[in-house]
Amino acid sequence: MITLASDFGSPYPAAMKGAILKRCDARLVDIGHEFPRQNVRAAAFWLSQILPEFPPAVHLVVVDPGVGTDRAALVVRAGDHVLVGPDNGVLLPPARALASADGEYRDDIDAYEFEVDATRSATFHGRDVFAPGAAEVHETGIDRLPELEGLSPADEIVELELPEPELTENEVTGEVIAVDDFGNVITNIPGEVLGNRTVVRVNDEPTPIVRSYGHVEPDRAIVTIGSHGNVECAVNRGRGDEAFGLDAGEPVRLEFA
């Protein structure tokens, strides 16, 4: 199985599928191609959430603002999974999530560089470099990765700097990681900080804490723990980003009375 994730929109992902299917007949599954454009951190967050839902697979990830520059191309083995994509930090967070079985992190990650043949294009390595690479990795199989021609161990790979929330006794300051398609505002604040409280001030606005959206009337703002385990600011049957005035990258301050 090969999964595909990118910020390409439509129809470029189909060119990657063609390039794969010319080389192997793997099952293809789209993770999504609407990731915020060229936003490596948002993609790393979403992939960390979603890829561990999958059985062992090759995951092709192309969020690549540095296409055509000299950034390396990587193959990263994480547990029984393999990621293929650019060396810009997008692969390591999901690799760590994939290497955490049963909630326990195991240091079971190998990274390799592979040679980029950019004779065909300088602007579409998804089609010309990474998709063929993913197909080759799929056909080789995870156990024989080290034997794959053109692959060499990567000494140092790019590490994303992810912002950590700051906790004091009665206050947490974090950041919006992503806004989903419902308008739910996903923060980097772990849900545990909410404890058993029933109310919290979000950027000065007192807001009820509930288990799920439908526990308040339509159009009411809430704070909840999202499916990702983090604090989420939302509106029942409405858009949290609009109600809270929050967008990706912006700070969020929670105060407990």
Place this chain on the structure above:
Amino acid sequence: MITLASDFGSPYPAAMKGAILKRCDARLVDIGHEFPRQNVRAAAFWLSQILPEFPPAVHLVVVDPGVGTDRAALVVRAGDHVLVGPDNGVLLPPARALASADGEYRDDIDAYEFEVDATRSATFHGRDVFAPGAAEVHETGIDRLPELEGLSPADEIVELELPEPELTENEVTGEVIAVDDFGNVITNIPGEVLGNRTVVRVNDEPTPIVRSYGHVEPDRAIVTIGSHGNVECAVNRGRGDEAFGLDAGEPVRLEFA
């Protein structure tokens, strides 16, 4: 085969696919994940149109504004098909369409509740409840559904109230069910009311009735019978919703001279 329909946008549907593929290797087909958010009636309409095009399958349907509340989770057998989703009315209209073979309705529907294990999340039952449920139904097979552990007959399930058009001798008042991505305005008025007429007043505006969009000049407004069999207000190579000033849920009055 398992089909997937939701109002999730991207990338949440991929988490459901992963959850299914961890449990079985069914063929997956997307019905669509851009259904109007939390609009149970619009989803019920579209699914009634599209699911009967498919061969026997398990249909996973997650338009679920009540996620995390105590609404039940359902498995509904309809003819040779099975639907899996929340008990909020979204499943019955497509179930009835699926149980109508050759245009003849047969009372061939069974409904079951299944136990919701919400220990993992309260906000993403698509991933944590319904996708695993669909995988289990798929692996069990339609003939052995009653034997499936955790399944019990559902005595009463939610029934959507769908608006019926009002017909008088020279007038019909109906409602817009949905606007499609072309901007075509789909009403709940059956196409038969148009008879052999060639013109009709739509909310006071005289409009030609034609067989298809291309039978008038570009940018001309028309009334036609859509592929769903209902009256549709459209514009050749343009947007009917803008020309007629109509959106989902709004009333439409047709007058015949």
Place this chain on the structure above:
Amino acid sequence: MITLASDFGSPYPAAMKGAILKRCDARLVDIGHEFPRQNVRAAAFWLSQILPEFPPAVHLVVVDPGVGTDRAALVVRAGDHVLVGPDNGVLLPPARALASADGEYRDDIDAYEFEVDATRSATFHGRDVFAPGAAEVHETGIDRLPELEGLSPADEIVELELPEPELTENEVTGEVIAVDDFGNVITNIPGEVLGNRTVVRVNDEPTPIVRSYGHVEPDRAIVTIGSHGNVECAVNRGRGDEAFGLDAGEPVRLEFA
């Protein structure tokens, strides 16, 4: 394998998939369903780029502003591929690209008309005519196409008039074919005209020519040769269409100093 391309958005493509899967169990791959609505030229461009990436397949193409009029339905064999869609010009450019193996054009194209049974609908031939046609072609196989019942050689089929760029010594005037989802402005001007130059005036604005987006600072406008081989006007990590004020169909003038 059957690929699907349309300007349908969501969820109509699923009805075509159901119609195919009722008739055969071919692998289905989406090319894209967000092609600019009813824009036959843009679809022909994108399909010429993407379909040749695929191994031999049946390609279902439904960008069909003339649905329900008397335009013919076509099956076009191009090399080892087959295209199925309306006779409005959308099929010939990708057919020629598919018939060009190793960059060499071979006159290896056959076109057939097939009978349209429009008893079911006049507005959704994707579901009622072309999808069943593609399934039948897939099951028959490319070698036995001429034996397929209802198929007859097409004497004359619609040819798109595609604008050619005008070249003088120091100037090229072309047209925007498409804007992709990144906002990159794709012109009909072949990349070769740029030669080894490092700067060009685009509609009077001096612009650097670079190999890829990341070779300039973020938000800087560039000209590059896109993955399609044509001149592309772009912005590193931004939108070229906004920076250059250009949209599909508009003229582009390149001047070399």
